[in-house]
Structure formats: C-alpha cells, structure tokens
Amino acid sequence: MYRQGGRILRIDCSLAYHGYCQSLSRSQPYTAQRRPEEPAHGAWRPLHHCQITSFPEALANPIKTPDITTLCKEAYPGQGEPLRTIKCCPPNIGKEIKPFVFPKKERARRRWPAHDGSRKQVEKYKNAVRAMRALPDDHPHSFVNQAKFHCAYCNGGYTQVENGFPDIEIQIHNSWLFFPFHSWYLYFYERILGKLINDPTFALPYWNWDDPAGMMMPEIFAMEEDNNPLFDPNRNRGHDPPTILNLEFFGQENEYSNETQIECNLITVRRDLITNGCDTISFFGGAYVAGNPPPGTRDDSVGSVEAGSHTAMHIWVGDRNRPLREDMGNFYSSGYDPLFFAHHSNVDRMWKLWKDLDYRGHKDPTNPDWLNASYVFYDENQDLVRVYNKDCVDIKKLGYEFKEPEGPLPWLKSRPKRRSSIENMSLDPLFGQGRDVIIAEQLEFPVRLDRIFRVCVKRPAVNRTKEEKEKANEILMIKGITFRSDKFVKFDVFVNVFFEDNQVPKPCIPEYAGAFAEIPNIYLDKMMTMTSGARFALDELFEDTQTEDDEYARVTLVPRTSFDDLTISGIKIELVPNV
Numbered sequence: 001m002y003r004q005g006g007r008i009l010r011i012d013c014s015l016a017y018h019g020y021c022q023s024l025s026r027s028q029p030y031t032a033q034r035r036p037e038e039p040a041h042g043a044w045r046p047l048h049h050c051q052i053t054s055f056p057e058a059l060a061n062p063i064k065t066p067d068i069t070t071l072c073k074e075a076y077p078g079q080g081e082p083l084r085t086i087k088c089c090p091p092n093i094g095k096e097i098k099p100f101v102f103p104k105k106e107r108a109r110r111r112w113p114a115h116d117g118s119r120k121q122v123e124k125y126k127n128a129v130r131a132m133r134a135l136p137d138d139h140p141h142s143f144v145n146q147a148k149f150h151c152a153y154c155n156g157g158y159t160q161v162e163n164g165f166p167d168i169e170i171q172i173h174n175s176w177l178f179f180p181f182h183s184w185y186l187y188f189y190e191r192i193l194g195k196l197i198n199d200p201t202f203a204l205p206y207w208n209w210d211d212p213a214g215m216m217m218p219e220i221f222a223m224e225e226d227n228n229p230l231f232d233p234n235r236n237r238g239h240d241p242p243t244i245l246n247l248e249f250f251g252q253e254n255e256y257s258n259e260t261q262i263e264c265n266l267i268t269v270r271r272d273l274i275t276n277g278c279d280t281i282s283f284f285g286g287a288y289v290a291g292n293p294p295p296g297t298r299d300d301s302v303g304s305v306e307a308g309s310h311t312a313m314h315i316w317v318g319d320r321n322r323p324l325r326e327d328m329g330n331f332y333s334s335g336y337d338p339l340f341f342a343h344h345s346n347v348d349r350m351w352k353l354w355k356d357l358d359y360r361g362h363k364d365p366t367n368p369d370w371l372n373a374s375y376v377f378y379d380e381n382q383d384l385v386r387v388y389n390k391d392c393v394d395i396k397k398l399g400y401e402f403k404e405p406e407g408p409l410p411w412l413k414s415r416p417k418r419r420s421s422i423e424n425m426s427l428d429p430l431f432g433q434g435r436d437v438i439i440a441e442q443l444e445f446p447v448r449l450d451r452i453f454r455v456c457v458k459r460p461a462v463n464r465t466k467e468e469k470e471k472a473n474e475i476l477m478i479k480g481i482t483f484r485s486d487k488f489v490k491f492d493v494f495v496n497v498f499f500e501d502n503q504v505p506k507p508c509i510p511e512y513a514g515a516f517a518e519i520p521n522i523y524l525d526k527m528m529t530m531t532s533g534a535r536f537a538l539d540e541l542f543e544d545t546q547t548e549d550d551e552y553a554r555v556t557l558v559p560r561t562s563f564d565d566l567t568i569s570g571i572k573i574e575l576v577p578n579v
C-alpha cells in the first residue's frame, strides 16, 4: 500500500515481487543466502542491446546577469526573523560595466590549506579580513557587501532582463553555473583582500575537508579570542574543533568513532568526484540557459559535489538553533561567515582536482551556453566587470594555484569495500519480501517520501562489458524532487540492500549511492516549493555488491529531514554516454 496525494495506491506485494523483481531478475546477489529453488540462470533475457539516452544540446542563450548595481531587486522576506538583512543589492557608485582583463603574469597566488598555514599566512589573512570588516558598509568591498553578493545572486536579486526575460529570476545554484560562479566570486574576493593589505600575492586558504588532517573546523576560524576576524558566532558550536566533520551531515550527529567518520568522509569525497562525478553534467549539474526558470523550480539535476559534500558542510557549520540556520546553513546568509570562502576555495579546488584526474568524462562543458554565461562583480579597483564562464576554466591564467598536501590524494582509493558475503547487517536478497515492494513502472507518480520508500527499478542493461561501461554510465535518475524551499531537505539513496526501517546503514557501504540535499533558501518563499533532480552512477555499486546481472535495481530512499512535503515524480535508470 502506498499513499500518494490523498489517494491510497494498493500494490500487491506478491505480484510486484514475483511478477518482476524475482522472475525477471536473478536474485542472487548474496550467494550465501540464495534460496535453493531459485534458478541459477533463470528465464530472463539479458538486455545487452540497449537504448542509450542522449541529451540534446541546449539551443538557447547563455544566462547573462544584468548590471548588479541598478537592476537588482531586494530578496524576498522569508518566514521567521532573518538575522541578516535581506536587502542584498550591491551599492551603485556610478560605474559602467567593463570587460574583464586577465591579470598580468605575476607570481601566482598560492591558496593554502587552512589547517596548515604558516604564521605569516594566517596573520596576513586575518589582517585582510579585519581591514575588510573595517570598511564602511556602503563600500563595494565591505564585508557586508561581499557577503551580499551571494544573497543577491541566489535569492532573487537578478532577473534575465538582459536575455529578454525580465520576469524570470536568476539562480546560480543547482545547475552548471555553480562551479564557475563561485570561482569568480572568490577570485575577486581574494584580490580585494590582497589589495586591502597591499599584497599582490595574497592567497585565500582552503578548507581541506577532503584530507583527514583537515577534517575539522580549521582552528583559525574557530578561535573566539582577540576579536578573531575569522570567527563567526552564528555556527553550530557543537562542531568546534576537535569534532571531526561529517561530509554526509543531515542534522543529526553520528555515533561513529573518529576513525570510522574519517573513512566515511573519504568515501564521500571519492563518490562525489569519481563515482557520481562520472560525466560533465553529473559533476556540474544540469544545463541552465536563458528562458529557463531558476533551477530549483524545474526538473534538472544538481551536481555531485554541490549536492554532496558541499551542502553537507554548509549545514554542518550553520547554527542549528536558529530557525534559518544562519550563517552557513542558509543561502542568503552564507557569505557572512568567513569560513564560507575557505569552504568554497576547496570546492573550487575539487573542480580542479576532478579535471586533473583526467578520467574519461571529466571534461568542462563545451556548450556555448555554458561557456558564455556571464556575471558582474566589483573588482579590486572598485570597477564593475563582466566575466564569463569560459575565462575561469584555467586558473593559471587567473593567477592562482593550490598548494597541495604532499602524497597522493587521500580519497583516491576510498572505494567502499567490495561485498563478498553477508556482513554485519541483515542483507535481504528478497528486498523485504512480504513488505510493500513496488515496481517503478507500475507506480503512479508523484509519490510522497514521508517514510522509507522501496522500489524496484528496471535496468537498461545488465552485465555490461568494460568497454560498454567506458562508453556509457548507468545512472539512476530521480526526477521532479519537490520539497519546501525554506527547509533543509535530505534523503539518502541505497541500492540492492535491505534493512529494517530503524536500522538504516552507514553511508559508507557499497550499497550507498549518495544523497539528495538542499540548503534552505528563503527567497523562494512566495513559491514555497522547489523542484530539482538527482543522478547517481551505479556501475561501481553493482560491481561492488556483485549484482551486475540483476535486471532490476532495488532502490531504497531514506528521507532524513524535512520530508513532510517531499515528493518525487519519477525514478529510472538510464545509460548516459560518457562524453
């Protein structure tokens, strides 16, 4: 029985199970538990000849943000009492927008791991932020105005008026604009700080949360003493050092040992960059072009890092005792925490590391609608400049680099242990026989995710060869995820594992595919709901759980928080070309 909308949809479990999941699929993922009456090679036909889904290139226009000083609207008031102002428009000092000029060849600014800065680096950084905080609020470089950029660009400040759509708002999250927008934002922020202390080589720190050595809030941000300019009282103080951070955080504390938490974090980073970051769109997020309503109101997918480790860290840092989770736990206020910039410096670094891995599929978008999307910022000379995505893909040309910790990337080999037999939890190859097991194709959507939801999803192919896997990734697509925009929303996705509702396993087992998570956003308050999508790559998961020949994937969605109004409008598995 499954409730959807007001109706009750009754599903015959035995039909669902015996009609599909069992007879079509050779349910033998866990050899030790295989039932004797189950045919070893049942009467199913392998589906080697499969349709590869391809995505048409968007034929539209690149998003062009308007003059940020004259065409900016105030963000919408949300519910509750916002701690920070929602008047997010940058000041107008009568400047015209200029084209961007690359910096002169100078010594590269070397961004450094925040937990491992030299005393000099830390002092400079503190002095620069102190100087920024000392500027009058109406100065384009002021701490407040720098923070406001984030709010203006994601809380409804701008519309696509330059593209001829004055009523359609711009949103730089939840789509392929995520990496380039934040990269530019930090580029100028870094140069402004450098200018404030007269240091042309000044470089930001990065929060090295992908390395065990950096897996806590960096001390330099956490110290409250001496009016530390990097400190922000609006944080979850329960996460002060030496608490180990949790890259899958959903609002509740884990009971893991530090060792387990670190291991799980490494698995998450690898999953975001390699498994679920397997192709351009999976890594960057869905296409977003002029004429599209803001991502978040349409059905597209969020990039793997954005939805994964990035969002988890926002929520992990934000003050959970505030209804709007300021500062880091809400889009509109994130820029008020200096840690935000160190966090995004690492997100920017993730983009670079992803490309440097040079795996098949790890390519920047080449679509002109991505390349030519543009934003306007104040530069270090208080000039307004227009910058394009295509100009931020090569950080060398932008004059900065990252000081990498020595040794190999700590998460590169952190693939969850392959399952060989039944281990520490009750794995049920029958996927909860006798319970509500349903087949995606038989389901009437939307379905409500107000409790754990189990569904069998047909695969486009089974037992694919190595070559076939190189050509296309098998990806689980969850479409039309609709939820309340003002709440932190998260659900986890497990595949080919059964567990009791009160025994949800750790997110570092091979059956964990990833999560959908969304930072609260007050700007859509007048609409209240957002719609988005998620993608999870399954090839490694099938290999690691020895279920490559199952014709159905048994998917379990575990709503974690704010799921009262959470629904999905489709779930399917597709082969996506790895180009």
Ligand code: C2O
Binding pocket: 150, 154, 173, 182, 310, 314, 334, 344
């Ligand atoms: Cu613009 Cu991490 O958010």
